[in-house]
Amino acid sequence: xxxxxxxxxKTSAFMGASIAGVASTKPVKGAPKNILxxxxxxxxxxxxxxxxxxxxxxxxxSAHDMPTDPxxxxxxxxxxxxxxxxxxxxxxxxxxxxxxxxxxxxxxxVQCMHCDHPACLSACIVGAFSxxxxxxxxxxxxxxxxxxxxxxxxxxQIPAFEFDKAWSPxxxxxxxxxxxxxxxMLPACVEICPMEVLTYGKRSELIRAAKEKIxxxxxxxxxxxxxxxxxxxxxxxxxSSKDFAQLDFPKLxxxxxxxxxxxxxxxxxxxxxxxxxxYALLGGVMWLNKNRxxxxxxxxx
Amino acid sequence: xxxxLLILFAFILIGNVNAQVKKMGSSHSQKALECSxxxxxxxxxxxxxxxxxCPREVIATTKQKPEEGPDVIVINKLKGNEDLYKEVTFxxxxxxxxxxxxxxxxxxxxxxxxxxxxxxxxxxxTSRKREDVNRPDLKxxxxxxxxxxxxxxxxxxxxxxxxxxxxxxPVKDKLQAGVKKSHPKVETPEKINYRTPKAEGKNVVFFHxxxxxxxxxxxxxxHSNEGCVKCHDQRPASKKxxxxxxxxxxxxxSCHDTKAKDNCVTCHNDKEAKGFNHLVSTGFNLGxxxxxxxxxxxxxxxxxxxxxxxxxxxxxxxxTKENFNHKVTGLVLDDIHLEFDCESCHTEKTxxxxxxxxxxxxxxxxxxxPGKKVKR
Numbered sequence: 001x002x003x004x005x006x007x008x009x010k011t012s013a014f015m016g017a018s019i020a021g022v023a024s025t026k027p028v029k030g031a032p033k034n035i036l037x038x039x040x041x042x043x044x045x046x047x048x049x050x051x052x053x054x055x056x057x058x059x060x061x062s063a064h065d066m067p068t069d070p071x072x073x074x075x076x077x078x079x080x081x082x083x084x085x086x087x088x089x090x091x092x093x094x095x096x097x098x099x100x101x102x103x104x105x106x107x108x109x110v111q112c113m114h115c116d117h118p119a120c121l122s123a124c125i126v127g128a129f130s131x132x133x134x135x136x137x138x139x140x141x142x143x144x145x146x147x148x149x150x151x152x153x154x155x156x157q158i159p160a161f162e163f164d165k166a167w168s169p170x171x172x173x174x175x176x177x178x179x180x181x182x183x184x185m186l187p188a189c190v191e192i193c194p195m196e197v198l199t200y201g202k203r204s205e206l207i208r209a210a211k212e213k214i215x216x217x218x219x220x221x222x223x224x225x226x227x228x229x230x231x232x233x234x235x236x237x238x239x240s241s242k243d244f245a246q247l248d249f250p251k252l253x254x255x256x257x258x259x260x261x262x263x264x265x266x267x268x269x270x271x272x273x274x275x276x277x278x279y280a281l282l283g284g285v286m287w288l289n290k291n292r293x294x295x296x297x298x299x300x301x
Numbered sequence: 302x303x304x305x306l307l308i309l310f311a312f313i314l315i316g317n318v319n320a321q322v323k324k325m326g327s328s329h330s331q332k333a334l335e336c337s338x339x340x341x342x343x344x345x346x347x348x349x350x351x352x353x354x355c356p357r358e359v360i361a362t363t364k365q366k367p368e369e370g371p372d373v374i375v376i377n378k379l380k381g382n383e384d385l386y387k388e389v390t391f392x393x394x395x396x397x398x399x400x401x402x403x404x405x406x407x408x409x410x411x412x413x414x415x416x417x418x419x420x421x422x423x424x425x426x427t428s429r430k431r432e433d434v435n436r437p438d439l440k441x442x443x444x445x446x447x448x449x450x451x452x453x454x455x456x457x458x459x460x461x462x463x464x465x466x467x468x469x470x471p472v473k474d475k476l477q478a479g480v481k482k483s484h485p486k487v488e489t490p491e492k493i494n495y496r497t498p499k500a501e502g503k504n505v506v507f508f509h510x511x512x513x514x515x516x517x518x519x520x521x522x523x524h525s526n527e528g529c530v531k532c533h534d535q536r537p538a539s540k541k542x543x544x545x546x547x548x549x550x551x552x553x554x555s556c557h558d559t560k561a562k563d564n565c566v567t568c569h570n571d572k573e574a575k576g577f578n579h580l581v582s583t584g585f586n587l588g589x590x591x592x593x594x595x596x597x598x599x600x601x602x603x604x605x606x607x608x609x610x611x612x613x614x615x616x617x618x619x620x621t622k623e624n625f626n627h628k629v630t631g632l633v634l635d636d637i638h639l640e641f642d643c644e645s646c647h648t649e650k651t652x653x654x655x656x657x658x659x660x661x662x663x664x665x666x667x668x669x670x671p672g673k674k675v676k677r
Contacts, residue, residue, distance in 0.1 A: 044434070049441075051448050053458045071385065072466075077457060102542020104452065186430055194460075195448065196441025201434040209434045 036116055040135035041181070042203035042235040043190060044210055045109055047247070048220055050197040052080065052096050052107035056189035060092045060111075063177060063188035083248065086110055088160040088172040092189060097247055106240070108247050109189070109197070112137060112158045112174035113227060114235035115257070122258030123153030128171075135203065135235035136176040144171055155231050155250060155257045176235070203235060210239055232256030352414045364406055365418070367397035372480050378422050379440055386464035398484040402524040409446050421446075453530035487520075487532075489513060494573060495549075502569030507553075508576045515577065517595040523552060585611050590629070612650035631674060638671040646671070 054074040061068035066089065080096035092111035099105050118137045121129035128143035129150065139150075139159070150159045150171060162169035177187035185191070190200045199206060207228055214221045226244050227237035230252045238244065245251055268274055336343075342351040370393055377388040400408050410418055425442040426433070437445060452458060495505040512518050524531075534541060550559040558564050568574075580586045591599070599609060599616065613620070622642055627634045638646070646655035655671070657664040 049445060051452060051458045053460065072461075075457070075459065075461075184430075191429065194440065194444040196429065196437040196444075199434050199437075200430065201432075205432075205434055212435060 036131075037133045037135075038204065040133065040203050040235065041176075041200065042114075042135055042206050042237060043187070044199045044201070044206040045236065045238045046197050046199070046213075047106055047108050047238060047240045049195045050094070050107040050109065051195055052077070052094055052105070053194060054079075054094050055192045055194065056092060056109055056198070057090060057094060059188040059192035060174075061090065063180065064091065064175075066090075080105075084110075086112075086158060086160060086174070088162045088164070088170075091172060091174045095248065097242075099242075106242060106247060108238075108240075111189075111236065112176070113156055114174075114176055115155075115231055116233040116235070117231065117256030117258055119153040119155055119231070119257035119261075120150035120159055122262055123149040125149060132178065134176075134181060136178045136181070137235075138175055138178055139171050139173060141170055146171075153257070153261075155252055157250075203237075206237060210237065213239065229254045232259075350414075365397075367394050367401070370394065370397050370418075376443065378420075378427060379443075384467060386460070387467050389463050391463075392478075392480075392482050395482045395484055399529060402487075402520060403527050403529070404525065450529050453528050454533050454535050492576070497569065499569075502565060502571060504570050504573050505568045506570075506574045507568075511576055515592075585609075613652045614650065627672070628675060631676070632670065632672050633675055634672040 055071070058068055058071050058074050060066075077096075083095055084090075084093040086093055092109060094107050094109045097106045097108065114135055114137045116131075116135075118129060118131060120139075121131060121137065124144075125147060126143045126145050128140045128145075130138050130140065132138055146161075146169060148159075148161055148171070151157070151161060159171050159173045161171060177185070177189075180187060186200055187198075190198045199209070201209075207225060210225045210228075214223055214225075220241060221239050222241065222243060224244065225237050225239060226249060227234035232255065238249075240247060336345070339353055340351050341353050342349075345351050372392070372394045374391045374393045375388055376391055380388065396409075397406070400406065406418075412424070413419060421442050422439050425436060425439040427439045429438045429440065431438065436442070447463065448458070451462060490509045492509055492511075493507045495507060497503050497505060512523075513520075553559055553568070557567065579592075609615070620643070622639075625643070627639075643652070645659070646657070647653075648656045655666050657666060657669065657671075661669070
């Protein structure tokens with residue numbers, strides 16, 4: 001499936017021709033329900049344990065060959081004064097939130113959630129995104145044309161664009177350390193986390209463990225696993241002592257994000273009937289107008 | 302007949318199980334626990350509790366003195382080639398000493414089946430990539446244990462407090478330092494004046510020494526679950542927790558009734574209060590013998606220290622001239638006075654100074670004595 005841009009253009013030209021010719025195609029589901037493996041992996045983030053050491057930020061940059069400060073510099077906590085977002089220079093960031101009187105602040109790591117039904121994948125017009133069998137939502141630079149639809153589509157506003165690069169800018173987002181997990185290694189952030197805030201395992205197992213934690217320590221956790229059902233489920237899931245809205249998480253429904261958009265998009269082009277109908281309607285109007293003009297002209301004679 | 306025996310046996314079995322459930326104590330049964338969380342067999346007994354190695358609940362069965370444990374532990378169970386940091390030297394004895402006022406061994410050894418103390422790696426997997434994701438791996442377990450306290454000191458996360466980067470040259474031998482380290486003796490203050498912001502009764506003087514020496518309270522009876530931060534708080538005032546009225550009173554309210562309105566003046570005064578003196582406050586001199594007793598020996602109703610009868614007989618009802626050894630008062634009676642009933646000389650029920658006038662016109666205690674003074 002290693003397609004180049006040239007190949008993509010070729011196929012799309014062919015597709016266009018065939019659509020025009022046959023005027024009917026099978027609707028393609030953007031959300032890859034077929035690929036969701038029962039054994040897909042995930043990460044459970046227990047924000048009640050996180051101490052905000054930001055070692056994950058360092059590990060992430062090191063693993064992705066991105067420029068980074070030495071690890072000792074990450075002890076500096078003044079970065080928490082500002083709320084940060086993952087960007088082209090940091091695929092994951094930790095934010096700190098004030099807690100109730102006397103309790104430790106709450107630290108929350110932010111990165112791509114690796115949705116089960118990714119909106120970025122659905123929005124991408126060239127198929128540069130893929131949902132891998134282990135749960136990873138992967139971006140493929142060879143196909144990307146830089147339209148940045150994925151950035152608009154993402155409900156968590158994760159994909160970032162290298163605006164400072166004039167030549168071949170990339171879309172940057174967490175890739176769940178796909179190159180590492182392929183080799184049987186842990187994602188870099190999971191491996192370095194001193195507190196094991198990030199537990200890596202089968203998504204189904206993690207949900208079971210999270211529910212057990214909530215059951216055993218109801219005073220410690222709110223009864224909600226963020227990502228279990230949000231936008232149709234995500235590979236990364238969160239536990240918290242506070243309502244997630246207070247930790248800057250967007251309030252999202254249970255429906256997969258691509259659900260609505262795909263229904264509209266695919267609806268419009270279903271069996272090519274609506275376009276033909278519109279053309280027919282417009283043609284009809286034109287034909288009527290022409291006839292009327294003709295009659296008016298004839299009346300004058 | 303066989304059936305009847307079987308039913309009888311079943312009843313006995315059920316009875317046994319019930320008895321054991323009760324024995325486990327309220328804290329045990331109040332938790333959202335299933336028997337199978339901790340026990341591997343269906344009917345655990347005292348002899349064979351068949352405890353699983355690793356339930357997550359707090360059940361420690363071992364209590365040791367700080368000296369009994371190891372002085373220093375080198376934490377090297379997680380050695381890897383790509384480690385950032387050197388192995389950690391943990392001053393176990395120092396931490397054990399510190400834990401005496403903050404929950405004891407159980408603070409860290411949160412689960413220990415009967416027998417010797419087991420290492421963290423008995424339950425916590427050394428590998429982060431594992432099947433069972435229910436409990437943290439060893440690295441996570443260590444850090445969660447340490448950071449709960451260490452984070453409190455400054456509010457910061459300082460890896461350097463325990464870890465030394467591998468690349469760096471050794472600054473000093475931490476192992477040697479750890480052996481020698483012990484927590485400095487905690488000095489107890491004479492008294493502490495907690496000034497309240499209120500205009501009325503702003504002085505609350507707590508007589509610390511008095512509570513230890515006079516009221517004979519153990520350190521642990523007040524300082525039981527305290528974090529290190531109680532003394533070592535380096536946070537700026539704005540980051541320190543604000544105490545509610547209830548929280549401020551909590552330390553006292555286990556003995557003093559802080560809820561009753563009339564009781565405020567017991568502690569809250571406009572002027573700095575003077576220490577407690579049993580004679581001044583109650584009119585009863587504790588003397589040599591009573592001052593050796595803890596308060597509850599006489600004031601048996603918990604938390605209430607009023608309304609005791611000052612008559613000796615109210616407590617020591619069965620003393621007569623036959624069974625009372627007068628020597629304990631510091632005076633050995635001579636043979637003549639030994640014959641008299643107690644009431645002949647001690648006309649008052651408090652058995653304080655005797656009255657000699659019924660026999661001797663111009664004798665007076667203590668100028669004239671009915672015997673010999675001795676050291677008591």
